[in-house]
Amino acid sequence: MENLLIEELKIKIDHEQDTNELFGNLDVNLKIIQDNYDVSIVQRQDEIILKGKEAAKAQEVIVELLEILQTGEKLDAQKVNYVISLNNKGISYKESNINKDVICFTHRGKPIKPKTIGQTSYAQSIKKHDIVFGVGPAGTGKTYIAVAMAINAFKNKDVQKIILARPAVEAGERLGFLPGDLQEKVDPYLRPLYDALYDILGRDSALRLKEKEIIEVVPLAYMRGRTLDNSFIILDEAQNTTKEQMKMFLTRLGFGSKAVVTGDITQIDLPRGKKSGLVDAVKVLDHVEGIEFCFLKDSDVVRHALVRRIINAYDRYAKENPEEGEE
Numbered sequence: 001m002e003n004l005l006i007e008e009l010k011i012k013i014d015h016e017q018d019t020n021e022l023f024g025n026l027d028v029n030l031k032i033i034q035d036n037y038d039v040s041i042v043q044r045q046d047e048i049i050l051k052g053k054e055a056a057k058a059q060e061v062i063v064e065l066l067e068i069l070q071t072g073e074k075l076d077a078q079k080v081n082y083v084i085s086l087n088n089k090g091i092s093y094k095e096s097n098i099n100k101d102v103i104c105f106t107h108r109g110k111p112i113k114p115k116t117i118g119q120t121s122y123a124q125s126i127k128k129h130d131i132v133f134g135v136g137p138a139g140t141g142k143t144y145i146a147v148a149m150a151i152n153a154f155k156n157k158d159v160q161k162i163i164l165a166r167p168a169v170e171a172g173e174r175l176g177f178l179p180g181d182l183q184e185k186v187d188p189y190l191r192p193l194y195d196a197l198y199d200i201l202g203r204d205s206a207l208r209l210k211e212k213e214i215i216e217v218v219p220l221a222y223m224r225g226r227t228l229d230n231s232f233i234i235l236d237e238a239q240n241t242t243k244e245q246m247k248m249f250l251t252r253l254g255f256g257s258k259a260v261v262t263g264d265i266t267q268i269d270l271p272r273g274k275k276s277g278l279v280d281a282v283k284v285l286d287h288v289e290g291i292e293f294c295f296l297k298d299s300d301v302v303r304h305a306l307v308r309r310i311i312n313a314y315d316r317y318a319k320e321n322p323e324e325g326e327e
Contacts, residue, residue, distance in 0.1 A: 005054040011048040011062055011228040019043060019070055022062070029065070029080045033058050034086050057087065064093050078302050082116060085299050096120075103145065104152040107202035112148045118300035119145060124253065126260055129292040130249065133238075134262040136296025137311045142262040143236050147196040150232040153258065154214070161213075161231040164193040165249070167220045167240045182292035190217050193236060220245055229254035238263035240270055246277025266314070 013019060023030050023043075030041050041062075050058050065075060073079075082306035083093045098120055102111040114120040119141050125132050126149045134142040136178050150162045168189040187194075196216060197206040209215040216222075220241065235241070235249050238261045246261075253259050263278040270276060285291050298315075301308040 005310045006051065006053060008049065008051045009055045010067075011050070011059060013043075013046045013048060013066075014018060015046060017066065017069070022065060023025065023077060024075065024077070024080075028077060029075060032077060033061055033084065035112055035281065037061075038323065061087050067094055081308075082299070086117075087243070089115075103148040104155065104200065106200050107205060112145075112200065114145065115141070115302050116146075117301040118296045119302075122294040122296065123149060125292045125294050126258070129290060130251065130257070131259045131287075131291045132261070133278075133291070133293045133315050134296065135265060135268060135278070135282065135293065136300060137264055137298055139301040139307045139311075140296035141300070141302055142264075143192060144196050144199075145233070146234045146260040147193070148176060148200055149260070150234060151200055153232045157234045159230050159256065159258070161216070161217065161228075162209075163216045163223075163228060163231050163233045164190070164197075165218050165220045165223055165234065166190055166193060166236045167238075167245060193217050193234075220249065223249055223252050226252055227254045228252050228257050230256040231258075233257060233259045235259070235261045236263075238281075239265050239268045239276050241277035242270070242274055243277045243280045246281050250281075266318075 033039070034041060037052070037054035037058045039050050039055050039058040041058065042049050048062060050062075052058070061080075061084055064087065065080065068075065068079070068083070076270075086093055086096065096117050098114060098117060101120075101123070102113055103123060104112055108111060114123050118136070122134055122142070123145055124131075126146065134146060136142055144156065147164070150159075150164075153159045154162055166189055194206075197215065197217070201209070206215065210217065220235065231254070233252070238246065240263075241249065249261075250259065261278070261281070265276065265279055266283075268276050268279075282293065286293065298308050298311045
């Protein structure tokens with residue numbers, strides 16, 4: 001009876017198809033499929049043979065991967081894992097409209113596109129709304145996509161200025177012991193924003209725009225008292241703002257401006273007794289017209305596959321040990 005459950009399926013490979021692109025370096029893509037399904041995969045001449053209890057599921061994934069390659073897209077471990085996760089939910093990668101719209105190009109000519117359904121929805125929300133909250137775990141591209149959208153808006157002359165802000169949670173006395181002026185003291189907190197800018201614009205171009213004050217990368221405290229017209233404003237790591245700071249930031253918005261607020265409510269570093277401005281905003285502003293909330297999930301993680309597993313492990317532990325989260 002056990003043998004009756006084992007299927008053997010075959011996929012015909014076009015002679016023009018480079019199987020190295022499908023299989024990946026050292027067959028890494030096939031190993032990912034075999035790790036996710038009870039199946040063995042071998043190639044014989046112009047056929048891929050799948051044998052196992054979940055051969056049909058693996059076949060669906062491989063057919064989708066072949067279709068992706070036919071469109072000219074490249075495969076990597078992240079994309080293979082994501083196609084598998086969609087397949088397990090009964091969703092076709094092709095029908096999900098992922099990777100259709102280019103947000104912008106890096107200085108090296110590489111197109112920046114959403115890589116997941118969540119990222120696609122997030123990018124579309126930024127286009128349509130003046131204030132968007134991107135909330136989700138590490139590695140979901142919240143900041144990177146927001147920076148790419150800001151650069152695209154500037155290049156299209158939709159805005160005249162890009163302002164990137166972050167709360168310096170560990171400010172106070174610690175900064176006083178660091179060398180340099182105040183900007184040099186807070187720069188370490190702003191490094192992830194610089195990294196995104198340099199990756200997309202190139203270091204020299206980003207620094208030139210910064211010198212001209214077309215791009216500002218500043219600690220959140222620098223925003224107080226300003227009204228920001230014709231600007232694309234990003235508040236990163238917003239889970240570490242207080243309620244007062246969040247309200248202050250959101251009320252800086254001027255005419256012709258757009259704001260994106262990003263954060264991860266599972267990584268709040270505020271002192272005990274301080275309530276997160278991001279957590280508060282999700283509750284207070286939920287039904288305010290013109291504000292959109294996008295909640296990215298672990299399935300939207302585009303870093304190493306281990307990042308998703310780490311996030312899931314922490315989430316499971318928190319649910320199983322709720323008393324520890326109250327400390």
